[in-house]
Amino acid sequence: MHLAWPLVGRAQEMRVIEAAIADPALSGIVIGGMAGVGKSRIARDVLASAASKGYPTRWAVATSSARKLPAGAFAEWAESTAIDSLQLVRGIVRRLTAASPDAPTVIGVDDVALLDDLSTFVVHHIAQRRAAKLVLTVRSGEPIPAATQEIWRNGQFDRLDLQPLSQREITTLLMQTLGGPVDPDAVRRMWALTRGNVLYLRNIVEQEVADGRLADHHGHWRWVGDPVIPSGLLEMVESRLSTLPAPVSEVIDTLAVSEPLELASLTRITSAAAVEDAETRGLVTLNSVDGRVEVRVAHPLYGEVRKLRAPATRLRRLRGLVACDLADCDDGNDLRTVVRRAVLTLDSDLEPDPHLLVTAAGIG
Incomplete structure (x- = not known):
């Protein structure tokens, strides 16, 4: 089953971005937000809307691999005859900003913090000259090179920090995507697992539909069984955590x-x-x-x-540390704390404490 995912809950944000594009005093707008919150999607939709109104548009994506190449993000617009970096930059800027007399070019750059130095200079140059309108996305919580920050510090940019969708918006999105009402318990579980992150939601829903756990029962979508986190989503989240x-x-x-x-x-x-x-x-x-x-x-x-x-040994060690710390706290003998300590101890590297386990069992 192919699922089409509409843009939901972003009407106000779309208006803010479109206003920044239309404002002659601004170079553009920076869209910030956590990974998967929908920065790329809303930026692409804004460019599509601008194109429908007659604006020339360009879309570039910065990546870790392209970062190894000079002006790698803008290779599509590079002139093969350039003999030095200055000619290369001038040629890229000229091709990127070519516009009709009636409307400026709108350039979207996804993950601008991943640009190589020469690509960063291209964007900085365009911003300083106001040669085009820029829609830049940047991931919150990630290091941003000083040269990248100079783009919006020295230029005139609006800023939009994109938030995850609310539970109500998630409900609307699921209903429109699945084509029917969704069981409230399924919505609550999806919300608890994704917290309104659209990319996470999409990965999980498509996996659960494909596996038959999320299914249409007489016109009503129900979710049964425990979810399986898709391998692609696992790798996506792990890629962020593995380099910490x-x-x-x-x-x-x-x-x-x-x-x-x-x-x-x-x-x-x-x-x-x-x-x-x-x-x-x-x-x-x-x-x-x-x-x-x-x-x-x-x-x-x-x-x-x-x-x-x-590693299981790491998690067992940490459970033991938490259990010991809880025991030393002022409320270490609180009923809830005792049960929590017992549960942690059972799957930790600590020796079993019969008294603790018996006490917790009596509370339960």
Whole structure:
């Protein structure tokens, strides 16, 4: 079954981007957001809308592989006769910005932080000259080279930070994509697993439909059984987590085995610097609950992927560390904490504590 995914819940964002394109005082707009939130999709849709109104458009995608080549992202517009970098840049700019007298060219650049130095200079040059309108996407929580930041610091750019879809918007998207009403429990489960990340949602829904767990029952879509995270989605999430510094990985894995954790507890188990780094990278969230600060992974799939991919010995060690820290806390004998400690201990590297297990069983 082929599923067509409409753009849902982005009407206001589309208007903001289109207004930036139409504003003569602006060089363009920067669209920020977490991976999978829909930056590329909305940027492409804006360019399609601009093309339908007579604007010449260009679309370039920056990638890690193209970054190894000078002006790699704009190879399609490079002149083969260029004899040096200056001629190469001039030729690319000329071809990119060629426009009709009535409308400027609109250029979209996806993942602008991955541009090589020469491609970055091309975009910077276009922005400074106002030679075209620029729609740039950038991933939140990832390092951005200083040269890339200069593009919007020195130019006149609007900024739009794209948020995940709400649960209501997810409901609408699922109904329009699947072509019928969706069981509320299925929507809640999808929301809990994806947190409104459209790319994650799409991968999971298409896998579940293909495997028959998400199916149309007499005109009503129901989801039965446990979801299987698609291999492509696993690799996508893992690619972000696999390159993290070891202390930050320790933070994510600790939360994966037992979230939420109080900030003080997580800091004792890992380190304050590692937790701060994880927060800066957008990998964890902090929330005040009853006067205490609780920490969770920023997206449920981060924890799910790490539980699948991290070595079992590592996860057992971390469960033991969390269980020991909970035992030393002021509320270590709280009923809920006792049960939590017992569950962690059972699958940890700690020796079984018969008294703890009996107490927890009595509470249960």
